[in-house]
Amino acid sequence: MKYCKKCGMLLEDTQDICIGCGLDVSLPENTSEFPPELAEQMENKKEQEKKKTGIIIAIIAVFVLLAILIGIIVVYTSKNTKIEEPVAEEPIAEAEAEEEEAPQEDSDTEEEAVAEEPPAVQDDREVSDTEGDYYKIGKVYDEAGNLMFTTLYPEDFGDLESNFAYDKYSDLFPMVMTAVTTNSDNTLRLTFTSPQHFWYQDSSKGQTRDNEVDLDYYMSYFKYSGPQGFVEAMIGQAYPGAKKVELTETKEAPESVIETLNLLIKEKTKKLTGDIGDYAHIGETTTYATGESESTANIFKYHIVTAEGEDVYSDFYVPIIANSFYYANDMTGDQGSVTEWMPLCVISYESGNIETYEFYEDVFTVFVNNSILTKEFFRINEEYGKIIDQAVENKTEAEAVTPDLLKKLTEAVTANNKLNDMNSDIYDFLRTPDEALPTFSDTEHRVTGIENTMQAFYSESEGKVYITPSETEYPGSEYKDLLQ
Secondary structure (H helix, E strand, O other), X not given: OEEEOXXXXXXXXXXXXOOOOOOEOOOHHHEEOOOHHXXXXXXXXXXXXXXXXXXXXXXXXXXXXXXXXXXXXXXXXXXXXXXXXXXXXXXXXXXXXXXXXXXOOOHHHHHHHHHHOOOOOOOOOEEOOOOOEEEEEEEEEOOOOOEEEEEEEEOOEOXXXXXXXXXOOOOOOOOEEEEEEEEOOOOEEEEEEOOOOEEEEEEOOOOOEOOEEXXXXXXXXXXXXXXXXXXXXXXHHHOOOOOEXXXXXXXXXXXXXXXXXXXXXXXXXXXXXXXXXXXXXXXXXXXXXXXXXXXXXXXXXXXXXXXXXXEEEEEEEEEEEEEEXXXXXXXXXXXXXXXXXXXXXXXXXXXXXXXXXXXXXXXXXHHHHHOEEOHHHHHHHHHHHHHHHHHHHHOOOOOXXXXXXXHHHHHHHXXXXXXXXXXXXXXXXXXXXXXXXXXXXXXXXXXXXXXXXXXXEEEOOOOEEEEEOOOOEEOOOOXXXXXX
């Protein structure tokens, strides 16, 4: 077995082309025995320990300096005590700034506008960012310049790296996007993967289809054993030969998310049972029994010990919908079950150090609740799916995605940005934040914070968001206040 260095897909030694990203894996330099990120984590673990020691020393030094500074202020104040009336410099400055930013009125209505202006409100917030955290606004564009994905991640992480795969053998989601960001020493990683569409067939004639693709019908077959089985299969690919894969905790998504997901699977099942047709291309004479539907949205927490004895702590958020139908075909003497299943996203958080993992857990919450796919992403999938459906009907090979085809798909999206019912439901589901968390928004922007967040601010010029548990501080006038 070998791994693709570009996307990390587990491959057979005999494979020359990566089924995940299309890379030429016949070249030794394009493959590795282990996933590239695992080797980097092991090399950087010692650097992370040194960094932690340096942080502790820096914190101690800051406290010492603060103690000295407080002592100097106390001594100086005791020698120079005077009672004076407070001077309201800051509110005045803010009022002047508001006057400068206000639009100019016509000369004949200026006096009336001033008379109607409400009295100034005292603002006791301090220009400070000592409490709270800054997050970068991450954006992913495709090769045609379409904005496909936005998210928030810590300001001390690196740039958001993305990859698009256009050959996933699905008419629903032929394009799959992955976005990854890591901290400076690569000991923390956040990953988002867009919706995927799979099938699984279990046949009594020994024709079970698993871990393969159907080149005639553009269908990807992967074994379905529930969301936990899917997560552990991914862990097995990322950390082959792991000495330990321990599920330490399972948390169900918030009630609002579960309700949205249940509505989605009901609509999907209704469409299937209403006009099931030749489901999974098993055969025209196939009959179907009552099916089973499943929808889950859990966060799985794992402690992994790699083959080299290194610890990895990880969280996976994997909402999945699945429909299984039992079938029988008297002409072929075959019977069994077929499952159509879709991970609507895979969001993961991994750390090679338990202290760092626990310190940055809020970051995972922010990343999950602010990762949003755009309508353009879904519409381009729809347009390319139409090309695949036409190719299957004509029994020809679907046109590969090239810059020219991507341009045509973009033109179609520009002309009509309306989503079909299924994609519209998934789009809405992925935009549903945890209702137990505070969400701040204006007409154009939305930010969901962590449990104790009181305020959120946005700066277009900085490309950052600042969220804070303080009710009084804010990071300065260049940041726009997002109202709750």
